[in-house]
Amino acid sequence: MASDSREATSSTADFKLQFAPFSSALEAGFWHQLTQKKLNDYRLDESPKSIKGHYYNGDPLGLPTRLTLExxxxEEDGPTPAHCCRSGGTLYNTNTLDAFKTIDKKALLEKETMEIWDAVCSGTALKDPSILCRFILLTFADLKKYHFYYWFCFPALCFSEGIKIVREPSVLDQVFSAKQIAALQQGYDDLCIKRRITAVPYFLMKYTEDTVQMAPLEDWDAFFTGAEKVTVGVYDPCTLSQHPGWPMRNLLVLLAKQWGSKLDTVEVLCFRDRTLQGSRSIQHSLVFHIKLPKIPCTTACPKSVGWEKNVKGAMGPRMVNLSECMDPKRLAESSVDLNLKLMRWRLVPSLDLDKVVSTKCLLLGAGTLGCNVARTLMGWGVRRITFVDNAKISYSNPVRQPLYEFEDCLGGGKSKATAAVDRLTKIFPGVNAEGYNMSIPMPGHPVNFSQATLSQAQRDVEQLEKLISEHDVVFLLMDTRESRWLPTVIAASKRKLVVNAALGFDTFVVMRHGLKKPSTSQSASAELDSPSSGSSSSSSSLTPAGSIPGASLFSNIPGHKLGCYFCNDVVAPGDSTKDRTLDQQCTVSRPGLAMIAGALAVEMMVSILQHSEGGYAVASSSDDRMNEPPTSLGLVPHQIRGFLSRFDNVLPASLAFDKCTACSPVVLDHYEKEGFNFLSQVFNSSHSFLEDLTGLTLLHQETQAAEIWDMSDDESI
Structure with missing residues (x-):
């Protein structure tokens, strides 16, 4: 039990009333919610916020008088736990520890007590007695270390001469009969039901030998008409046998201000409702007879007290370190997104993080690009990452592929897909990562028609179709051009966003594929009746060589009319690794190129997700760099083509090619109608099969004829 030296220092033998102050009790859930509020809602806002706590009057003897926040x-309008009284409060959450230390605490207390005093004088406290038991909470949350600094204040108005009691308090069963106690208990329950709250903080009471009547404070004049004796009840959370709890303090100020001129003494029941050995008991409630001080009508707001002492018994704040008691996995869960949430405080307030975090990403390729894309995705908070790769980790990989180490190369090498999953899980256990060690069937790589081999190819296709269906974004990060054909077709058919990244020696291309509108192939054909994006000569390099014919000639292209990775070629994909030297079989690039391209691929995805139209957004071009960006993160390009030798990027945009060997209506129509039968023909036929199907063969013939005609004209001159 503690008391305020400015009010009363004598014991009960001196007939001065002392009160057991509140002791703050903050559950871990409160700090978790404060963390979320600070990161997502309050950010840099230090304005006062309304919060609530509760106190309970059924604690066993010896426990402190607790005010609990959970x-x-x-949730200001949320429910209060059963048999608890609600207490409203004001939260002042500071942005820095220095602000926490230097804030004017005296001014905060005076402001709150003035509001209580005004409610007492105006009679507002009679209609809403919860005003009498408010609190202030001053906090600073160090969200890097999970250290929370806090200081509670429970404002209480003081009588200058203290409060005298007529005689020592009595236990309830010394004053009331068993019949009266039963009636008192029933009367309080009925009042709670009538007021529709779990516990009534203050009430009026009249009783005889046989009956007990109760009413709210606002009914004073009607309830006590002609009564000689006045009894007031308070829901008392104190467990001490000789002292009342803190909620009585401001109640006595209200009584003295409103009726002190008419009343000399008042009987106060400290209602305590415990459950002992499974049985409810209110017999340990206390009865006080108090002499009310006189408060002149002209009296200004009295002095006040209320700041809680720290654990050492001195006036000062407290600190709780949750990092030591939190589950490390949950701690990591909260911490990994800290940088992202801080972006929304000043830099990008409109950033929709939920859309990014919930995106399911499929990474086809777990090599240099795949590793860098995965790490950047985790940096953006993406939780669902799936790898597909059939290679094993070799000794040349770890220095360029950041998810692998030397030990992963031993014994023939671990599977890249599964090793990447293991490493992501070690980096952040909260990631939901999966790995599939499987091959992707490719054009120009015939499937053996033996039953076993054919069945395996079919299973690989079915597995890839399933994976693409289950994910939102597909990243094409493979080593060969032809390995990108099948996922391009499947993703186009399923209307999935595709982000493609490919490397040259010191050049790269990062692009999003056009996202087909959900419609039949016939209507899709009508949408693609605009001019082709042009063509380029066949190249076995992943990055289309030379210039990009027509790519920069178009602007304002909507997402459903954008080209895919194969739209710039007039030849079908084939076996690009056949008869090639070692340097031609490997992707020989400047070491930093994959990191740049991988990061840009993810950043492009995030920008697309922030656009209201997503993958259907109009493509930004280099000409748009000086214009108002379409998203909070900037532009949404179709392609980013980088030239590391001159440290330059360009943003071309190109239309879908109606004769594309991957995304044209005729290819998608055959795939959707014939399924694996169509695909097996592509795998086992030469590139002429797709070229004949799409009309490229005829285009070649017409082009050749035009060149011959032009030559003939030249010779005749």
Missing amino acids: FSAF
Whole structure:
């Protein structure tokens, strides 16, 4: 039991009343909610916020008088736990520890007590007695270390001469008969039901030998008409046998201000409702007879007290370190997104992080590009990452592929897909990562028609179709051009966003594929009746060589009319690794190129997700760099083509090619109608099969004829 030296220092033998102050009790759930509020809602806002706590009058003897705040403290209109009294409060959450230390605490207390005093003088406290038991909470949350600094204040108005009691308090069963106690208990329950709250903080009471009547404070004049004796009840959370709890303090100020001129003494029942050995008991409630001080009508707001002492018994704040008691996995879960949430405080307030974090990403390729894309995705908070790769880790990989180490190369090498999953999980256990060690069937790589081999190819296709269906974004990060054909077709058919990244020696291309509108192939054909994006000569390099014919001639292209990776070629994909030297079989690039391209691929995806139209957004071009960006993160390009030798990027945009060997209507129509039968023909036929199907063969013939005709004209001159 503690008391305020400015009010009363004598014991009960001196007939001065002392009060047991509140002791703050904050559950871990409160700090978790404060963390979320700070990161997502308050950010840099230091304005006062309304919160709530509760106190309970059924604690066993010896426990402190607790005011509890839990996870629901920020739900001002939320429910209060059963048999608890609600207490409203004001939260002042500072942005820095220095602000926490230097804030004017005296001014905060005076402001709150003035509001209580005004409610007492105006009679507002009679209609809403919860005003009498408010609190202030001053906090600073160090979200890097999970250290929370806090200081509670329970404002209480003081009588200058203290409060005298007529005689020592009595236990309830010394004053009331068993019949009266039963009636008192029933009367309080009925009042709670009538008021539709779990516990009534203050009430009026009249009783005889046989009956007990109760009413709210606002019914004073009607309830006590002609009564000689006045009894007031308070829901008392104190467990001490000789002292009342803190909620009585401001109640006595209200009584003295409103009726002190008419009343000399008042009987106060400290209602305590415990459950002992499974049985409810209110017999340990206390009865006080108090002499009310006189408060002149002209009296200004009295002095006040209320700041809680720290654990050492001195006036000062407290600190709780949750990093030591939190589950490390949950701690990591909260911490990994800290940088992202801080972006929204000043830099990008409109950033939709939920859309990014919930995106399911499929990475086809777990090599240099795949590793860098995965790490950047985790940096953006993406939780669902799936790898597909059939290679094993070799000794040349770890220095360029950041998810692998030397030990992964031993014994023939671990599977890249599964090793990448293991490493992501070690980096952040909260990631939901999967790996599939499987091959992707490719044009120009015939499937053996033996039953076993054919069945395996079919299973690989079915597995790839399933994976693409289950994910939102597909990243094409493979080593060969032809390995990108099948996922391009499947993703186009399933209307999935595709982000493609490919490397040259010191050049790269990062692009999003056009996202087909959900419609039949016939209507899709009508949408693609605009001019082709042009063509380029066949190249076995992943990055289309030379210039990009027509790519920069178009602007304002909507997402559903954008080309895919194969739209710039007039030849079908084939076996690009056949008869090639070692340097031609490997992707020989400047070491930093994959990191740049991988990061840009993810950043492009995030920018697309921030656009209201997503993958259907109009493509930004280099000409748009000086214009108002379409998203909070900037432009949404179709392609980013980088030239590391001159440290330059360009943003071309190109239309879909109606004779594309991957995304044209005729290819998608055959795939959707014939399924694996069509695909097996592509795998086992030469590139002429797709070229004949799409009309490229005829285009070649017409082009050749035009060249011959032009030559003939030249010779005749």
